Amino acid sequence: MRGTPDTHSDGSPVPAGRSGPAVRAGARDVAPLVVGYAPFALLVGAAVADGPQVAARWASTFVVLGGSAQLVVLRLLDGGSPLALVVLGGLAANARLLAYSGSLSVLWRDQPRRFRALGAAFLIDATWALAVRHHQSAGGGRAHRAYYLAAAGTLTVAWGSIVTAGVFVGARLAGTQWLALAAPLSLVALVVPQVQRPRAVVVVAVASALAWFGTGWAAGTGLLAAMAVGAVVGATRGEDPA
Amino acid sequence: MSTWIAVLGVGLGSYLLRSVPLLAARGGRPHPRLEHAVRHAGLAAVTSLVVVPLRHHADAVGTAGGLTAVVAVAVAALLARRGRSMLTGLVAGAACYAASSLAL
Numbered sequence: 090m091r092g093t094p095d096t097h098s099d100g101s102p103v104p105a106g107r108s109g110p111a112v113r114a115g116a117r118d119v120a121p122l123v124v125g126y127a128p129f130a131l132l133v134g135a136a137v138a139d140g141p142q143v144a145a146r147w148a149s150t151f152v153v154l155g156g157s158a159q160l161v162v163l164r165l166l167d168g169g170s171p172l173a174l175v176v177l178g179g180l181a182a183n184a185r186l187l188a189y190s191g192s193l194s195v196l197w198r199d200q201p202r203r204f205r206a207l208g209a210a211f212l213i214d215a216t217w218a219l220a221v222r223h224h225q226s227a228g229g230g231r232a233h234r235a236y237y238l239a240a241a242g243t244l245t246v247a248w249g250s251i252v253t254a255g256v257f258v259g260a261r262l263a264g265t266q267w268l269a270l271a272a273p274l275s276l277v278a279l280v281v282p283q284v285q286r287p288r289a290v291v292v293v294a295v296a297s298a299l300a301w302f303g304t305g306w307a308a309g310t311g312l313l314a315a316m317a318v319g320a321v322v323g324a325t326r327g328e329d330p331a
Numbered sequence: 332m333s334t335w336i337a338v339l340g341v342g343l344g345s346y347l348l349r350s351v352p353l354l355a356a357r358g359g360r361p362h363p364r365l366e367h368a369v370r371h372a373g374l375a376a377v378t379s380l381v382v383v384p385l386r387h388h389a390d391a392v393g394t395a396g397g398l399t400a401v402v403a404v405a406v407a408a409l410l411a412r413r414g415r416s417m418l419t420g421l422v423a424g425a426a427c428y429a430a431s432s433l434a435l
Contacts, residue, residue: 180344183348186348195356209354273384300383
């Protein structure tokens with residue numbers, strides 16, 4: 090269901106020229122994800138504190154902007170890996186961003202280039218999923234830009250703040266495995282709405298199997314394999330997705 | 332120094348991954364197959380981010396705890412399917428996990 094370019098995901102209209110409601114909607118929609126990511130951010134903060142050059146390790150929170158890639162980089166650095174391998178490992182963990190960017194390039198093809206360049210800096214799993222969901226329900230336009238930037242800005246500030254808190258208190262959380270479940274409990278709400286057609290069901294089933302059995306593979310390869318299969322299924326199977 | 336170089340290298344490379352397809356996009360619509368491919372690759376990636384922590388949790392706490400976690404995520408998924416908010420799913424899933432863990 091697609092609204093006009095100036096409506097919200099709940100269908101309520103946004104007055105022309107006003108982006109305040111979209112900003113509030115973006116910040117509101119990302120809030121549960123912040124709660125879900127918080128335990129993971131604390132654990133990332135603990136990893137930041139657990140090594141030399143803490144300033145550079147902390148800066149990676151914003152420069153890399155992706156917890157899994159950040160952890161890969163920190164672990165490879167701590168393990169004494171060569172610089173090239175550290176960079177390649179981090180990029181492999183972030184390779185999924187290429188698919189997110191490709192997906193949004195379709196939805197944002199009419200958006201200003203300046204917005205696409207800025208929006209790319211904040212592109213991550215949560216912001217991609219929120220952008221797709223909002224675009225499906227409310228379309229593009231100024232309100233969509235305001236929505237995305239508000240969601241991305243809120244997530245980035247909150248993520249950075251919680252990682253910073255984790256630098257100081259994260260070590261105390263070591264061993265609290267159940268906290269890591271908060272992220273999947275949140276992210277599943279972004280997956281389910283996209284599973285409307287058999288093609289998406291197949292993608293989710295295959296990706297789940299590869300992720301489950303590929304955790305022992307080299308860093309990021311299980312995820313890359315899932316993405317590759319998702320792309321092939323998406324390109325070849327029957328009818329269009331919702 | 333090498334830490335800074337690594338961080339900046341990954342940061343620059345990650346921005347290129349994020350931005351090149353977006354900035355290379357032209358006004359025309361891409362082929363539907365390509366459109367579906369990149370969209371479903373993204374869906375597969377987020378799905379992996381749901382499943383991998385479950386596997387790690389199962390490895391860490393054992394089969395019963397892992398099964399409890401899977402049930403908790405299933406509850407959150409069911410609520411999402413019924414249109415409930417993400418926060419509702421998070422709270423209900425966490426409550427389900429806590430109750431199941433206590434019962435076990």
